[in-house]
Amino acid sequence: MFKKRLKTMLACVFLFAYGASAAAPASWYQWRSKFDGALACSQTPLGPGWEKARGPYSDSHCTKPALAK
Numbered sequence: 001m002f003k004k005r006l007k008t009m010l011a012c013v014f015l016f017a018y019g020a021s022a023a024a025p026a027s028w029y030q031w032r033s034k035f036d037g038a039l040a041c042s043q044t045p046l047g048p049g050w051e052k053a054r055g056p057y058s059d060s061h062c063t064k065p066a067l068a069k
Contacts, residue, residue: 027056027066 026043032053033040039053040046041062058066 027058028060028062029053029055029057030062 028041028043030053031040031042031046031050032038034049034051040050041057041060045052055062056066058064
């Protein structure tokens with residue numbers, strides 16, 4: 001019983017470690033307003049009135065280019 005519990009616990013630790021190492025933060029993009037051309041930095045689309053202008057970036061100010069995957 002102890003060996004089975006140990007195997008289960010090791011499997012859970014391995015899966016948690018793998019998931020944590022594979023996770024990466026979402027990239028930031030610069031979005032341009034279709035209405036007045038204003039720029040905004042966001043990780044997600046801002047709505048139908050916005051189009052992706054530049055990116056990806058690694059910071060919330062859209063100043064540090066991210067490495068492309």
